[in-house]
Amino acid sequence: KANYFSKFSKAPVICRLVGRKVLDGVGQPTLEVEIYCTVKNYEKRICSTVMSSHSQIPENALCETTEADEKERNDAVNTAVEWVNESLNTMLRDLKPTDQCKVDKMLGEYFTKKAEEKKEIQKQEEEEEAAATLALTSSTPSATALPGKKKAAKPGKKVAAAERMIPPAEPVEAVLCGSSAIGGTSLAIAKAGATISHIPLYLHIALLKCNQDSPKEITLPLPMVTLLNCEKFSPAKLKLVKEVMLIPPVQLSRKQGIERVLDIQKEMMRLLEPPGKAPQVLKRMSHLGCLIMECDNLEQPLLLMQTACNNIGLELGTDIYLAINCAAHELMDYVKGKYEILTGTFKSPDEMVDMYVELINKFPFIIALIDPLRKEVR
Structure with missing residues (x-):
């Protein structure tokens, strides 16, 4: 009852x-x-x-x-x-x-109400700061400029500066x-x-x-699991690749996909373990639980991944796919106006595109590039 x-x-x-x-x-x-x-x-x-x-603070950031x-x-x-x-x-x-x-x-x-309150507070602070600056300027005697002609900049330098001009990074929202x-x-x-x-x-x-109507089918996104973390601030040369991710094929269930990723991770850990030494996994794991690998060239992590898959009977491009997080905004040298993909090796945006095309042609199992270029130059 x-x-x-x-x-x-x-x-x-x-x-x-x-x-x-x-x-x-x-x-x-x-x-x-x-x-x-x-x-x-x-x-x-x-x-x-x-x-x-x-x-988003790198591990080698300043204490401040x-x-x-x-x-x-x-x-x-x-x-x-x-x-x-x-x-x-x-x-x-x-x-x-x-x-x-x-x-x-x-x-x-x-x-929305809180955001408007924040804007109002910022506006008042800016007005007070401007008033204080104006009062300080009016009370300080201005320096008298000495007469004389300004040296004209050489035309060649102007052209060189114009060539080095690159879109500045967008301010952090x-x-x-x-x-x-x-x-x-x-x-x-x-x-x-x-x-x-x-x-x-x-x-x-x-x-x-769906307005309370039960959907006939639901499509879930494919999981992307970070397996390798290529530390950009390590002594190694490679800076371009920040993360290498695994993407299971669509025909696998979510559980089967994760199990396949774990199998590859175990084999990668075995390959990265120095022979004849006790396991030191904790020294090679990032704070997010990814394997850390120091690489000297772009192909090194991809070939290692290929070896690991072959050892357990999997084929890249059929049984598993790769995605690369390039994080290109972290590579920009604003003085040279180019990306530093390797220590001492710089490339322009056009050269970066050519390099990516060559990379994907050589390794067709790469199906995604994340942040391959700064969004300001795309």
Whole structure:
């Protein structure tokens, strides 16, 4: 009887959001959002979600740069926790966790309001700074320029400078401090809606897109798994390749694809292990769990990958494919206006394109190049 009447009970509603600061898989502070709902007149914890974070600060960065990044990250997480526990907790109370569209609309409006407040504060600070600069300039006597003719620059130098002109790097897009609270809360509520509806999260999200009509089929993206990390700041010569990724063929299931990647990883670890020495895997693993390899030329990691696949009976281009993350924006020498692909070897954008064409013709199992050129010159 209790089960019969339960279907007539009020639908679960959000009663509490809890935000807290936690550490992610690499020890960096990040945001966790926990959802509590009122279910049959009782408060019940439904789910929680942790926002993934990543660090773009290289391992050999200056202490000042690392400290500034850590402070910025901590400030952002602390602000996000404050938003979740205060404003968002009050704003989303008594809403149904299955009403994702309404929740996201309210979150979007809240974010817009915070962004406008930030712009207003920045505008006031700029006006105050300009006023202070003007007052300082007016109180300081200007230096009198000595008469004399300016030396005209040589025409040859002007032409040379013009030839070296390259598009400058785009400024880093500012991220609103605390904005991870918006994405974290939206994801947590989506997960809560899926839990209450007793369906997988991916299907719950698909139903939101398909207006509650169950899709006949769902296409998932192919996984890309980073296997090799070619450290650009190592003593080795190769700088062009940052990561080598494996892409399983489309006919494999997700589980089969990951198992195949793990088989290749085991063989790669065996090949990279110095003969006759005890395993020292931890010294050759990045903080993200990728094998680190120092290379002297572009073909070295690809040939090693080919050897590993051949040893376990796999064929590159049929049983597994490769993608290369070039991260070309990290290679630019702004003085020379060229990319330093190897230590002391520089190439122009046109030469880079020719090199990529030659590389793919030689290794046709490479089906993706990530960031092959700076976006400013594409």
